[in-house]
Amino acid sequence: MIVETEAYSPDDPASHAYGGPTRRNATMFGPPGRLYVYRSYGVHWCANVVCADEGTAAAVLLRALEPTDGLAEMRSRRGVEDARLLASGPGRLTQALAISAEHDGLDLGREPFALVPPRRPVAVLASPRVGITRATEQPWRYSLAGSTFVSRPRPRA
DNA sequence: GTATTGATCTTCT
DNA sequence: GAAGATCAATACA
DSSP: OOEEEEEEOOTTTTTTTTTTTGGGGGGSOOOOBBEEEEEETTEEEEEEOOOOTTTTTEEEEEEEEEEOOOOHHHHHHHOOOOOOGGGGGGGHHHHHOOOOOGTTOOTSSSSSSSOOOSOOOOOOEEEEOOSSSSSOOOEEEEETTTTTTSSOOOOOO
């Protein structure tokens, strides 16, 4: 279950797509509903959902998951026991799901992926984005209210 | 508990 | 040559 995301818009100085297409961000300029995967700090993979229509680069970075299934697999990939550490952070999330460059550009509506909306409305908190230096005033980080699986600032209770 | 730093890919200057 | 949508290990309080 996705519990934390961040939005990146086409005219967003903090977005990879700001300043036009490059080899890395090409997927962001493609059709929506696909997965955009990039290398972060030379070490980690980060996964985004492409949102805008083709030619308009907007995406949502997946920052944290609450593991609900496949816990054993995630633990073995991550090498940690604590469920909160399995996918609370962009790099951890991709490692837990075994997402890497080979998944870049894949359709999230097809196997092995599936995106399922929540059954009922959920409470979401908006806050400043994490780990960026530009356009930090945009409160485009969205987290599930009360979730203990969110990365960084821990929600109280 | 907080602070600092290494890893080393991709892009931009 | 420097910085970045990061994490984990280490050092310190």
